[in-house]
Amino acid sequence: QVQLVETGGGLVQTGGSLRLSCSASERTLSSFTMGWFRQAPGKERELVAVISWSGGTTDYADSVKGRFTVSRDNARNTVYLQMDSLRPEDTAIYSCAASHLPPSAAYRGYLYWGQGTQVTVSS
Numbered sequence: 001q002v003q004l005v006e007t008g009g010g011l012v013q014t015g016g017s018l019r020l021s022c023s024a025s026e027r028t029l030s031s032f033t034m035g036w037f038r039q040a041p042g043k044e045r046e047l048v049a050v051i052s053w054s055g056g057t058t059d060y061a062d063s064v065k066g067r068f069t070v071s072r073d074n075a076r077n078t079v080y081l082q083m084d085s086l087r088p089e090d091t092a093i094y095s096c097a098a099s100h101l102p103p104s105a106a107y108r109g110y111l112y113w114g115q116g117t118q119v120t121v122s123s
Helices: none
Strands: 004-007 010-013 018-024 033-039 046-051 058-060 068-073 078-083 092-099 110-113 117-122
Touching: 004 092, 018 033, 018 092, 018 117, 033 068, 033 078, 046 068, 046 078, 058 068, 078 092
Parallel strands: 010 117
Antiparallel strands: 004 018, 018 078, 033 046, 033 092, 046 058, 068 078, 092 110, 092 117
């Protein structure tokens, strides 16, 4: 079992930045592909960013490409999502998840999930 905890959410104005962190205290994340998902009220869950176990492969949803950056520090057992140039449509609950499949598997293979952190972007 992997317990994931997200931190770093909050309220920010349009154009602002936030950095989310996802950590696990009892098991290493270094063997997992890690994904960041978001879900806004009334909308389907969206995979916004994914990073391979080594950090060598990343991918982004078109809606965030060029604004969000996913990274990881396996020594700290933490994955990050840097969010810049935030827009009101980025408002959602953001969750991290761990997958045993490579990034190319997209939404498949995610076994462990955090509880999420709220990100609100005001206009």
